Amino acid sequence: MKSTILKTASSYLLPILLLFSIFILLRGHYLPGGGFVGGLIASIAFVLHSFTHDTEATLQLLRIHPRALIPVGLGVSALSMFVPFLGGLPVMTGLWFDEPVPVIGLIGSALVFDLGVYLVVIGVVLTVLFTISQYSE
Incomplete structure (x- = not known):
């Protein structure tokens, strides 16, 4: 896209949208x-960047291909599901630390599960959209 205004605005919006997506992830x-909505917001930030700076520049900004986030996110979510089972509890039982972390609050297995979902959503959305973008040119 040739719009200088949109290109400049997207450079400022990328970190703001990523910070907002982390806020949505943490309050979820x-x-x-949570993870799904936060992942969509983070994906939108990178898609906006790719509209104005080209898909290749956005992939260089990410440093890893979004496809690599999918198995990592699935692993993190699966780990959070089965850790209680190792302690003799049913699968997907919520485990929580006793003391809250100052800015985040209570950390538990729900947050770890949401983090996995966050990574999967970013990976799937960006892989699909970047693949379409690269092969449609």
Whole structure:
């Protein structure tokens, strides 16, 4: 895209949208939001960047291909599901630390599961959209 205004704005919006997506991820196990919505917002940030700076520049910014995030996210989610089972509890039982972390709050297996979902959503959305973008030119 040739718009200088949009190109400049997207450079400033990328870190703001990523920070907002992390906020949505962290509040998700208490209020609406979480890994899926946070992952979509992060994906939108990178898609906006790719619209204005080209897909290859966005892939260089990411440093790893988004496809690599999918198995990592699935592994993190699966780990959070089966850790309680190792302790003799049913699968997907919520485990929580006793003390809250100052900015984040209580950390538990729900947050770890949401983190895995966050990575999977970013990986799937960006892989699909970047593949379409690269092969449509």
